[in-house]
Amino acid sequence: MTQRNADDAQTAALSDPLLRPLTLKHLVLKNRVMSTSHASRLIQDEFPQEVYQRYHEEKTRGGIGLTMFGGSSNVSIDSPNTFQQINMGVDEVVPHLQRFSERVHAHGAALMCQITHLGRRGDPYAEPWLPMLAPSARRETLHRAIPQAITGSDIRRIVSDFGRAARRCLEGGLDGLETHAGGHLIGQFLDPTVNLRTDRYGGSAANRKLRTFNFHLRTARIEAWRGADWRRRDASGSSFSSSALLCKLRPGAAGIAARIGAEMLMSPSEV
Template sequence: MKEYYVQRTAGGTGLIVTEGILVSPQGSQWPTSPGIWNDEQVAAWKTIVDAVHEAGTKIYAQLSHVGRTAHPDAELQRVWGEPVYGPSAIAARVGGKFRFLPGSPGYVIPTPISDPRAIIAQFKQAAVNAQRAGFDGVELHGASGMLIAQFLDSGANQRTDEWGGSAANRARFALETLAALKEVWGPDVAFKISPGNGTNDVGMPVAETIEVSGHLMKEVDKLGLAYVALVRYNAKKDTLLDGRPRGTEHDVLGTYAPLLPNTKVFVNGSVTPDEAVELLGGGVDGVFFGMPFLTHPDLTRRIAEGKPLDSVPRVQYLYDGTGEDGSVGYTDYVT
C-alpha cells in the first residue's frame, strides 16, 4: 500500500484521498478492506502518510462505514461480534456478491441502528486516529450507497424517529457526523456525495433526490468544510435493477454547486484531462480523478506532458483469492 500511494505522488500530485477506510470492523465486500479503529492500523497508516509527505503531497483519509452492505459471515464481522447494521431492516437488492464466502451470498437484512450517535462516535474516534497517523485532513464518504447515503435514501431509511422521514431528518446523520469530524479537525474536513449514484441499491425519484440532497448541501455550506466533492451521474457505471438503471440521472454539478456558494466544489466522475481544464475555467475549484489514477500511477505527469492514458485494460479485481501477485494491475505499471 505504501508503494501504491507513493507512486501516485509522481509529477507533483497536490492531494491524494485514500480509498474508503473503515471506522469499525464491519464485514465489507472486500475481506482486506483497510481500517483505522486500532493502534496497529494507525501505525501502519503513519508509515504511508509519512512517505507521501516526504514526496511533497498532501493526503486525506476517507472515512467510511458500509452499513447494510456488510455480511455477518465475513471474518471481521464474526470477530467483532456485532450484527450488520443499517438505518432500517431493509436489505439492498442489487450488488453485494461476497465472493470470498462459500456460495457467494448476497446482502442480508440489517439490524436497525438503535442509536446513530454511537456510530457517529466511531467516526469521531476514527478522525482522532487519522490525526494520530499524520493525515492532513479527513473526507467523509457519503457516496456509493455507503451508510451516509443509506440514511439519505428513502429506500434504505424508513425510520419514524428524528433520523428518518423528512429531508431534514434523513440529512441529520450526515450533518452530525460532519460536525463531529470538525470537532477534531476544524476546517480540514471534506465531504463526498453522489446524489445520482445507484450503487448498492440507493436511488430515489429526481424530485425527492433534489429535495433531500439539496437540503443537505444548503446545511453543509454553513459548516466551513475544506471542500465538497460532487460525483456526477454516469449511466455507464450505474447499477441495473430489473433491467433498468437504479440511479437517478440528473445534472449533479448544475443542481448542487449553486447551493454551495461558501464552499469549494470539486468534481468527480469520469472527468477527462481536457474536460478538467474546462471545468476549472468555468468556476469549479478542483477536479478529482479516480479510475485514471488507479490505473496510472504517474497520472499527474502524464496530464502535464500530454501523454496518453493507456493502462485502463490492465486493472484486475482479485475476487477469488487464489494467491495471485497483488501488485499486478496496481503497482506494476510502466511509467
C-alpha cells in the same frame, strides 16, 4: 531539456488550471491533479503497509498534488473489511499512517483518507459475524442479507467511531479525510427507499436534513479534526441542503453523487 523547453513548460504550468496551486483552508496543494480513493487490494493484515504505501508514493513521484487512499476504510467492528479494506477502527493503524504520510510529504504531495461504515452493504458472513446495520430492515442488494434496524445507542457509538477514526488520521500526519456516502451507511440515511424511519432520523427530507445521523457524524468529525476541516464549504458553495434536495428528487440517489451533482449545478465552472 533546453532553456526554451524549460520556459515553455513553466508557461504551460502557469496557464493550465490543473497545474495551479489550490488552497483548501489550512492546506495548499501544489497542483489540482489528484488520485481519488479506491480499493487497490494491496492491504496486508488490514493496514496500509509497504506495498500499499509504495503504490501511492509512485504517484507522488510523478508530480500529483494529492493522493487519497483507503477506499473505503472502516471505522467500526460491525463494518467488516469485506473488500480488503483498511481498519481505521483501531489505534494500531496510526504508526502505518505516520510512515505513509512521511513518504508522501517527502515528494511535496498531500495525503488524505476515505473512511466509512458500510451499513447494510457489509457482509454478515464475514468475521466477526455481526449483524449488519441500516436505517431500516431493508434487504441489501449485494449480499442479500436483511440488516438490523439501527438503534439510538448504535448511532451514538458509530458517530464516536467516526470521530476516533478522524483523530487517528490526524495523529497519523494526514492532511484531511473524506467520508463515503455512496450506498454506505451515511447514504442509506439519505435514501428514502432505505430509510423508512418515522423518528427524528427519518421522515421528510427536511427532517432528515436537520436531524439526521449525518449531522451528528459531521460534528464528530469536525471536533476530532479541530479547525482543519478542509472539506467544509461556505455559503457560496454547495451545502448539505442542496445534496439532500437532490436525494429527495431522485429517490435512491447516493449521497455522494448528490453532493457532486449539487456542486455541478451551483457552480459548473469550479468543478
